Amino acid sequence: MSVYTGFRDDLLATVPSLRAFAVSLAKNADRADDLVQETLVKAWDKQKSFQPGTNLKAWLFTILRNEFYSQMRKRKREVEDGDGVITGHLSVHPAQEGSVDLKDFRKALEQLPEDQREAIILIGASGFSYEEAAEICGCAVGTIKSRVSRARARLQDILGISGENDFGPDPISAQITNTAFLA
Amino acid sequence: MSYGKSTNRRTSGRRDGGDDLLGVNSEIGRKLKQYYEDLVTEEIPDRFAELLSQLEQSDRSEKAEQED
Numbered sequence: 001m002s003v004y005t006g007f008r009d010d011l012l013a014t015v016p017s018l019r020a021f022a023v024s025l026a027k028n029a030d031r032a033d034d035l036v037q038e039t040l041v042k043a044w045d046k047q048k049s050f051q052p053g054t055n056l057k058a059w060l061f062t063i064l065r066n067e068f069y070s071q072m073r074k075r076k077r078e079v080e081d082g083d084g085v086i087t088g089h090l091s092v093h094p095a096q097e098g099s100v101d102l103k104d105f106r107k108a109l110e111q112l113p114e115d116q117r118e119a120i121i122l123i124g125a126s127g128f129s130y131e132e133a134a135e136i137c138g139c140a141v142g143t144i145k146s147r148v149s150r151a152r153a154r155l156q157d158i159l160g161i162s163g164e165n166d167f168g169p170d171p172i173s174a175q176i177t178n179t180a181f182l183a
Numbered sequence: 184m185s186y187g188k189s190t191n192r193r194t195s196g197r198r199d200g201g202d203d204l205l206g207v208n209s210e211i212g213r214k215l216k217q218y219y220e221d222l223v224t225e226e227i228p229d230r231f232a233e234l235l236s237q238l239e240q241s242d243r244s245e246k247a248e249q250e251d
Contacts, residue, residue, distance in 0.1 A: 008235045015231050020222035037234060044238045102221070105214040124205035124212055125219035152204055155211050 007047055011040055014060050017126060021061055024121045025068045027110050035071070039064040058128065062136045065118065072114075100159050108158040112151055119147035120155075 018039060022032035042063050043050070050059055109117060115137075122133040123144065134141045156162060205212030 008239050012232060012235055015227050016223045020219050023222050033228065040231060040234055100210060100214055102217060105218055120215065124215040149204065152211050161210050
């Protein structure tokens, strides 16, 4: 007995979110599609290690993320620079009504370090909990929280959004204050 | 009897937010969702469905070989 039936369909159903996550990481649609392809092949090979009923989406995101970082390490060795290429063929509809244009937002997002970008995407867009995001990234929940908070602050800074509704003290400024006391 | 609906909407709205810092009151949170939604709703290239069919096919023929 192998594979539960419907694994193929379940994988296919996750492709849109996988692609969105891949584009957010790779900043390039072609590379993103290669990442998704690689992820599907890996997932297929490892399907016996997946337990039906557990979170397939999180499992696939973990595979994709690992693939992204291992490719990135490889590429870094091959070419020291030349990255940061933004492909023009991603459909972007400028937001007329919003105060921040979506294109500007995307550019700002691309300026974030990978760890912050993935954290804010997983939490703010992909719909994962902090616990799930921590598992996907292989780090502590607190680490995800502080990355999200830093990412948000950085985006606000780049986009010139300030004085936005804040809800209580954010974990980062609390941390900084504590550190300042220690120093 | 009919307030069930609004409760549901509220709950799902909160879950979507994932985080108060990135909730509906946050410009960053809203943009983030808009950015992602655009990506998620893009048309999916056929290559992924084809790939999965191939993988499934090769599994089947492997299995058939083992059974022979």
